[in-house]
Amino acid sequence: MKRDAVLTALGVDPESSGVYAGGWLEGNGSLVASVDPTTEEVIGTVREADASDYEAAVTAAQAAFIEWRVIPAPERGNYVRLIGNALREYKEPLGALVSMETGKIRVEGEGEVQEMIDIADFAVGLSRQLYGLTIASERPRHRMYEQWQPLGTIGIISSFNFPVAVWSWNALLAAVCGDTMIWKPSHVTPLSAVAVTNIVHGVMEGSGFEAVFNLTVGRVDPVGAAMVSDVRLPLISATGSVRMGRQIGTEVAKRLGRSLLELGGNNAIIVMDDADLDMVVRATLFSAAGTTGQRCTSLRRLLVHKDVMDELSDRLVGAFSQIRLGDPLDEDTLVGPLVDQAAVDTTKAALAIALEQGGELLVGGGEPDRTGFFLEPIIVKIPADAPIVQTETFGPIMYIIEIDSVEGAITVQNGVPQGLSSAIFTDSVRNSELFLSPEGSDCGIANVNIGTSGAEIGGAFGGEKETGGGRESGSDSWKVYMRRQTVTINWSKELPLAQGIDFG
Secondary structure, eight states, X not given: OOXXXXXXXXXXXXXXXXXXXXXXXXXXXXXXXXXXXXXXXXXXXEEOOOHHHHHHHHHHHHHHHHHHTTSOHHHHHHHHHHHHHHHHHTHHHHHHHHHHHHOOOHXXXXXXXXXXXXXXXXXXXXXXXXXXXXXXXSSTTEEEEEEEEEOOEEEEEOOSSSTTHHHHHHHHHHHHHXXXXXXXXXXXXXXXXXXXXXXXXXXXXXXXXXXXXXXXXXXXXXXXXXXXXXXXXXXXXEESOHHHHHHHHHHHHHTTOEEEEEOOOOEEEEEOTTSOHHHHHHHHIIIIIGGGGOSTTOEEEEEXXXXXXXXXXXXHHHHHHTOOBSOTTSTTOSBOOOSSHHHHHHHHHHHHHHHHTTOEEEEOOOOOSSSSOOOOOEEEEOOTTOGGGGSOOSSSEEEEEEESSHXXXXXXXXXXXXXXXXXXXXXXXXXXXXXXXXXXXXXXXXXXXXXXXXXXXXXXXXXXXXXXXXXXXXXXXXXGXXXXXXXXXXXXXXXXXXXXXXXX
């Protein structure tokens, strides 16, 4: 699909409002431009929200919650089913817009929309579950059970690298749970958020529940700070940097609210001497260079057994040297641009520091002579104790580190502040089971013989330590969007107390 046809196919005006409060408002904030990182041209502009727009969105969402929470969950799930069907219809143009705003290649842009479709299907099934527990009571003729109630209006703060999928993880699960929501997307990718909201509006229009899904494009001031401190929002789900997460977590805790944080990753793959190196090369290529290294699960550290270090290094240099950089909408492109010039500069600065700390550049680091924010994916061989490896650089730079045992590799892997995704390549049951044991990986995601990126929606997604501890998407992640309620029913004619207490 050609660039000039994408917005038209999505029904999005090149001069759009970024405020939806049960319906589109004009917006009273400043204009923000969406820039294509491939061409450096403006795709379109979005009018941001100001404080009054944010207040209108919260007011609309809270009013909708009063009615939405009593709609049977399967009926709420039917609305999500219709949203999933609409996303199927718009998969190609929405995927193209994601590629245009982020720089990720077209198959990844469409893959992100497919992830939204998958989570919609998951949420529809979930709408007929939301299970509680039956609990044995110690008192005769008493029944105890656990049930889950809608939480309220929640705030969703998403980042540029997954401008639509992360919203769906939160919004579609929260919707079947009976919540309404306010979405603050990244100001770098505002048109993707406008397009999604437009698609959802097409489904919800005329239902009376248009204000279940609301949008406020805006900066920290006036939108972000207002959301984080707003006692009317019992949950803030935020995806972004560790620095951002510390601020949000602290502010939400001050008002005793809940925060669901998905923050930095400094992900590692351990390669043992018995690993299938063909698989390692393929997994490394996607995990490290895919999405130009701008996934939170991107591979940052490759921990390679000394017996296969030379062979694997040579093979990776050969593979990275053949990476095709270019327009992400071109089918022949393997890696597109970074999101902006600041991302290029940050990655180059990390490379300079790594070389100062004993690193050896094996491949990459060049900037093609063309328009756009391009940088050749980088591999640096570096000592395990180099301080730079403690830091996540959000770009296409990977550190390769030599290890001599699985125990030593696990120590190096766990020896960073972050704890999102991890993997080991080995044919040894003992190695893999140690990696998956309490003595092994301390990350929220632990894989054997696959890379660090590309998680399925069926599993809970998230990490430990500075990654924030949040869990989104599959498994029982839905529980964070609801409040637990323990119920006891006395159907006897007596009033016994627990613990055998006799009061008078």
